[in-house]
Amino acid sequence: MKSISVMLVDDEKEFVDTLAERLELRGIGVRVANDGETALPMIDDDPPDLVLLDMMMPGIGGLETLRRIRDRNPEVAVILLTGRGSEQEGEEGIQQGAADYMMKPIEIDQLMEKLEKYSG
Amino acid sequence: MMTRAKSWLYTTIRHFLSIHKISDASSRYIILRRNITLIMLFVTIVPLTVMGAINHFQYQESLKNEVIEPLRVLLNKTRHSFHLFLEERLSMIRFISSAYTFEQLSDPATLNRLYRVLKNEFEGFVDIGLINGKGLQIGYAGPYSLENKDYSQQAWFQEVLIRDSFISEVFMGYGKVPHIAIAVQRVEHDGTYWMLRATIDTNKFDEIISTMEIDAKSDAFIVNREGLFQTHSRYYGDVLGKSPFEILQGAYETTIDETVDPLGREVIVAYASFEKPNFSLVVVKPKDIILRTWITLQGEMFFIFFASVFVIIMIVIKLSDVMVMNIKEAEERRENAIHELEQNQKLSAIGRLAAGVAHEINNPLAIINEKAGLMKDLVTYSPDFEKKQRFLDLLTSIINSVGRCKTITHRLLGFARHKEPRLEPLDINHLVQEVVGFVNKEMVYRNIDLRTEFAEDLPRVLADQGQVQQVFLNILSNALSAVHDNGRVSITSWEEDKRNVGVSIQDNGSGMTEKTIQRIFDPFFTTKKAGGTGLGLFITYGIVKKLGGDIKVHSRENEGSTFTIYLPKVNGETDKEKAE
Numbered sequence: 001m002k003s004i005s006v007m008l009v010d011d012e013k014e015f016v017d018t019l020a021e022r023l024e025l026r027g028i029g030v031r032v033a034n035d036g037e038t039a040l041p042m043i044d045d046d047p048p049d050l051v052l053l054d055m056m057m058p059g060i061g062g063l064e065t066l067r068r069i070r071d072r073n074p075e076v077a078v079i080l081l082t083g084r085g086s087e088q089e090g091e092e093g094i095q096q097g098a099a100d101y102m103m104k105p106i107e108i109d110q111l112m113e114k115l116e117k118y119s120g
Numbered sequence: 121m122m123t124r125a126k127s128w129l130y131t132t133i134r135h136f137l138s139i140h141k142i143s144d145a146s147s148r149y150i151i152l153r154r155n156i157t158l159i160m161l162f163v164t165i166v167p168l169t170v171m172g173a174i175n176h177f178q179y180q181e182s183l184k185n186e187v188i189e190p191l192r193v194l195l196n197k198t199r200h201s202f203h204l205f206l207e208e209r210l211s212m213i214r215f216i217s218s219a220y221t222f223e224q225l226s227d228p229a230t231l232n233r234l235y236r237v238l239k240n241e242f243e244g245f246v247d248i249g250l251i252n253g254k255g256l257q258i259g260y261a262g263p264y265s266l267e268n269k270d271y272s273q274q275a276w277f278q279e280v281l282i283r284d285s286f287i288s289e290v291f292m293g294y295g296k297v298p299h300i301a302i303a304v305q306r307v308e309h310d311g312t313y314w315m316l317r318a319t320i321d322t323n324k325f326d327e328i329i330s331t332m333e334i335d336a337k338s339d340a341f342i343v344n345r346e347g348l349f350q351t352h353s354r355y356y357g358d359v360l361g362k363s364p365f366e367i368l369q370g371a372y373e374t375t376i377d378e379t380v381d382p383l384g385r386e387v388i389v390a391y392a393s394f395e396k397p398n399f400s401l402v403v404v405k406p407k408d409i410i411l412r413t414w415i416t417l418q419g420e421m422f423f424i425f426f427a428s429v430f431v432i433i434m435i436v437i438k439l440s441d442v443m444v445m446n447i448k449e450a451e452e453r454r455e456n457a458i459h460e461l462e463q464n465q466k467l468s469a470i471g472r473l474a475a476g477v478a479h480e481i482n483n484p485l486a487i488i489n490e491k492a493g494l495m496k497d498l499v500t501y502s503p504d505f506e507k508k509q510r511f512l513d514l515l516t517s518i519i520n521s522v523g524r525c526k527t528i529t530h531r532l533l534g535f536a537r538h539k540e541p542r543l544e545p546l547d548i549n550h551l552v553q554e555v556v557g558f559v560n561k562e563m564v565y566r567n568i569d570l571r572t573e574f575a576e577d578l579p580r581v582l583a584d585q586g587q588v589q590q591v592f593l594n595i596l597s598n599a600l601s602a603v604h605d606n607g608r609v610s611i612t613s614w615e616e617d618k619r620n621v622g623v624s625i626q627d628n629g630s631g632m633t634e635k636t637i638q639r640i641f642d643p644f645f646t647t648k649k650a651g652g653t654g655l656g657l658f659i660t661y662g663i664v665k666k667l668g669g670d671i672k673v674h675s676r677e678n679e680g681s682t683f684t685i686y687l688p689k690v691n692g693e694t695d696k697e698k699a700e
Contacts, residue, residue: 015487070541104486108497
């Protein structure tokens with residue numbers, strides 16, 4: 001089975017680094033970026049199977065980053081992370097082209113299921 | 121002194137009418153009702169009574185005048201008749217004394233002829249006599265033999281000498297028949313004088329009185345100056361008897377007295393005096409006859425008065441009842457509105473605060489979650505070591521606790537978001553059945569008896585599907601927590617009124633105390649020992665209110681609880697429209 005590659009984009013380093021380590025433990029290739037501007041060229045260089053994108057970030061923010069990813073790399077699936085427990089926000093993201101959304105704090109098993117689902 | 125009494129009265133009335141702040145609500149309404157009743161009774165019954173009293177006295181006065189005036193006319197007319205009667209006879213005698221000389225009259229044939237003419241032409245003449253200056257009756261024509269009777273010592277003889285003419289009072293003549301005598305004096309040129317005297321019986325008096333047409337209970341008679349009857353009295357004695365009434369002499373104007381007669385009747389005595397002779401014509405009428413109409417009328421008026429007072433009292437009592445009830449309802453509505461407003465403000469303030477706190481907590485919570493997760497991963501993937509299982513358990517516990525925190529923050533955030541509900545027509549029966557499906561497993565497992573009674577053709581409600589599901593899920597979950605295994609939960613739906621549909625969820629579980637019921641909709645209030653966020657009913661309440669519905673709780677400790685939810689129907693939707 002081909003290994004899944006994931007791009008984590010979140011400004012909360014403590015969170016994103018730990019999550020990255022956990023995913024790596026599960027055999028997933030992970031790269032990390034702390035804002036949208038950094039993430040976009042990395043995605044252009046080597047498109048991952050899936051991007052896990054936080055909605056609340058400094059700079060261009062989650063939704064704008066999502067739009068640009070959709071423009072440039074429509075084949076990359078994006079799962080949004082929201083910290084405000086808002087389904088409405090998530091639904092909005094799906095309308096903008098996100099594959100799915102999850103509310104923080106996330107459960108690793110759920111995340112794994114979604115990764116399997118959308119990376120195929 | 122007056123001012124002091126007045127101010128005391130004023131203070132007392134004010135004190136009586138005022139509603140004291142300390143008095144509780146129910147006695148406040150009792151006092152209010154009492155005051156309204158009293159004031160309304162006062163402003164209606166007092167004028168009515170005053171008007172009734174004025175009417176009573178004025179009518180009495182005018183009726184009296186109306187009764188008395190005819191009496192006055194009658195008296196005058198009758199007196200006039202008497203006057204004419206006596207004057208006529210006196211004139212006749214005077215005419216004879218002028219037309220005939222003493223010598224002519226001395227002739228018994230002439231006197232007898234005159235007597236016959238008088239008797240035929242004028243009623244009442246009994247006899248006629250010629251009396252010389254010495255008082256000796258020298259000629260007489262009549263039924264008795266009274267020639268040579270000497271009148272010189274009699275009082276009337278002296279009076280005729282002085283006044284030229286005389287009308288006597290009534291006396292019992294020969295044969296015990298009441299008579300009066302009239303006499304005139306004739307003075308000759310030579311200074312000698314003589315008199316002509318006639319006796320008239322008083323039958324005619326009775327006739328004149330009978331023309332007055334006095335009713336059977338009344339009486340009319342003539343008295344002389346000593347108060348002796350000159351005519352027969354129906355009730356008070358015979359001719360020459362003493363009249364029981366005090367009659368003022370010389371009262372030529374009609375005089376009216378009110379007194380009690382010897383028979384004990386209240387009577388009105390009306391009388392008028394004659395000039396010559398000194399008689400008074402008296403009419404006695406019992407008051408009850410005079411005032412009979414008045415008494416009847418008064419009776420009717422009193423009946424009308426008391427009937428109106430009764431009706432007024434009834435209406436006033438009913439009216440003040442209704443008024444106070446309306447005031448009470450209005451005040452209660454106002455209080456409820458204020459309470460609701462407070463509740464809503466509390467909701468939004470708490471909502472904003474909670475959202476802020478929840479958002480701030482959510483990020484560190486995510487970090488804790490990941491760190492603990494990573495630790496668990498590391499422990500899981502490392503080879504066995506001492507207390508490995510213990511570590512795993514501890515980490516699982518931390519992750520579970522984070523999960524609980526997450527539930528709270530998500531709920532708070534969800535509540536505070538002011539998401540506008542997406543209103544759509546919902547079949548509430550169907551929706552409730554869906555919710556029941558979520559918990560069906562638990563009910564089967566715990567052998568809980570679920571009874572549903574859904575109204576058929578229930579109008580649809582206008583609400584947000586997700587929110588209403590949340591509401592019913594919250595309440596149903598609470599009911600399941602409250603019932604013991606093998607317990608019972610009943611769900612009923614019905615059409616409450618023109619605007620609302622009602623759904624009740626009833627359990628026979630542990631129930632709640634009064635104190636608990638008062639707080640169940642407060643945030644963070646929970647009776648669940650573990651796992652309760654205290655937000656379920658708080659959010660439920662917020663949702664139902666926002667949807668324009670209402671929620672009511674009825675509960676008794678150890679007997680169970682009933683939650684009733686009212687939701688607004690689709691605008692004016694009836695069964696019929698739904699069917700179309």
